[in-house]
Amino acid sequence: MADAPLETWIDFFNLQAPTYLQNSFTQNTLVEVQFLIPRLKLEPGARILDVGCGVGRHAIELARKGYCVTAVDFSPGMLAEGRRAAQRAGVNVDWVEADATQFVADQPHDAAICLCEGGLGLIGRDEDAIAHDLAILRNVGQSLKPGGHFILTALNGYLPIRSMKQEDVEAGAFDPATMRSRYASTMELPSGPVTVHIHERLFIPPEMVALLHNAGFQTLHVWGGTAGDWGERPLRLDEIEAMYVAQKHKS
Numbered sequence: 275m276a277d278a279p280l281e282t283w284i285d286f287f288n289l290q291a292p293t294y295l296q297n298s299f300t301q302n303t304l305v306e307v308q309f310l311i312p313r314l315k316l317e318p319g320a321r322i323l324d325v326g327c328g329v330g331r332h333a334i335e336l337a338r339k340g341y342c343v344t345a346v347d348f349s350p351g352m353l354a355e356g357r358r359a360a361q362r363a364g365v366n367v368d369w370v371e372a373d374a375t376q377f378v379a380d381q382p383h384d385a386a387i388c389l390c391e392g393g394l395g396l397i398g399r400d401e402d403a404i405a406h407d408l409a410i411l412r413n414v415g416q417s418l419k420p421g422g423h424f425i426l427t428a429l430n431g432y433l434p435i436r437s438m439k440q441e442d443v444e445a446g447a448f449d450p451a452t453m454r455s456r457y458a459s460t461m462e463l464p465s466g467p468v469t470v471h472i473h474e475r476l477f478i479p480p481e482m483v484a485l486l487h488n489a490g491f492q493t494l495h496v497w498g499g500t501a502g503d504w505g506e507r508p509l510r511l512d513e514i515e516a517m518y519v520a521q522k523h524k525s
Contacts, residue, residue, distance in 0.1 A: 283396050286470050287328070288351035290461065294329050299390065299501035307335040309504050310387060313519055314423045316341065320384040323417050325374050325410065326392020330356030330367060337365035344368045346377055348393075375409040379417035386414050388426040390501060390515075395429050395475050403454065403475030404485070411489035421524040424491060427499035427515040431476035436511060453477065479509065479516055491520040 294300065310332070316322070320341055324333045327345035329352050337343050337360065345367050347353050353369050360367045370377065374393040388394060393410050397403045414424055431453055438448045448455050455474045460467050477485070483493045498509045499517030509516045 282398070284349055287347075287349035289468060291329060291349065291351035291355045294352070294355065295331065300331060302502045303331045303335050306389075306501075306504060307332055307339070310336075310425060311339070314385040314387070314425060316385055321381075323379055323383040323386040323414065324392075325377075325386060325388040325414060326390075326394075327356065327369075328352045328390070328392070330359060330369070332387060332389060333367050334360050334363050334365055337367050338363060342368075344370060344379055344383065346370045346372050346374060348373045374413060375406055376413070377417075378413050382419040383417055383422065384419055385422050386418055386424045388414065388424075390427060391429065392426070394426065395477065397454075397473050397475050399471075399473055401473075403452075407475070407477070408485050408488060411485055411491070415490040415522055418522045420522060422522045424520045424522065425517065426520070427517050428482055429474060429476050430499070430509065430511075430513055430516045431478035431481070432509075432511045433514060434476050435478075479518075482516070482518055486518065486520050490523050492523060493518055493520045495519040 318340060322336055322341050322343050324343055324345045327333050327347045330345050333343045333345035333356065345356060348371065350371055353371055356367070357369055394407050395403070397406050418424065434448060434455055442448045443450060447457050453476045455476055457472050459470050459472055461470055479496045483496070486493050496509055497517040497519070498505065498507050498513055499515035500513040504517065
């Protein structure tokens with residue numbers, strides 16, 4: 275297959291879906307779920323919303339443990355992989371194909387997760403990044419019961435600030451005024467190489483905490499969120515993702 279550019283995130287995730295679980299950062303699902311459960315304050319049988327669920331690795335493991343999970347993603351390819359995996363695992367998950375900027379659950383959930391770039395920061399070419407992420411956070415808030423806990427991971431804006439050079443700014447790869455990053459990345463797939471045009475908005479923690487506040491949440495903790503290295507520990511400046519533990523206001 276000839277190298278062909280991809281312009282949308284849906285195209286990107288649809289192509290990646292069949293081989294997604296080969297990525298190294300997906301290999302710690304059980305440990306991650308065991309980390310999430312006590313910090314989400316989950317009671318047995320609680321209802322959990324998984325936003326940007328991908329192939330459902332967290333959703334399926336949570337369902338194995340007896341939780342009722344609603345798993346939302348805008349990639350039909352990812353959802354198809356998740357449905358097959360859930361069937362093999364013998365668990366029920368409520369799979370929903372929807373854009374997280376537009377989805378609100380039809381009944382209140384006890385807790386929510388949005389992990390491993392589950393929508394936050396993944397913007398279109400001309401999209402307003404703050405409006406994009408704030409819409410997701412507000413929709414999560416509307417989908418939660420008062421006092422419900424929410425754990426999300428998002429790209430750590432300190433990393434590009436520390437790694438970008440003036441040449442990157444002059445080349446248009448990074449805009450320090452908007453914290454937007456854009457670059458081309460080549461994915462090696464079984465069908466051949468594919469070039470993906472990436473557009474991201476990198477938030478530093480005070481910005482994300484402000485967005486959460488505007489969406490009706492109190493941020494309880496900001497921890498390091500690197501996949502495979504979660505813990506109740508400070509965020510390191512050079513790690514890829516930060517973790518935010520938040521709680522919806524009770525009134």
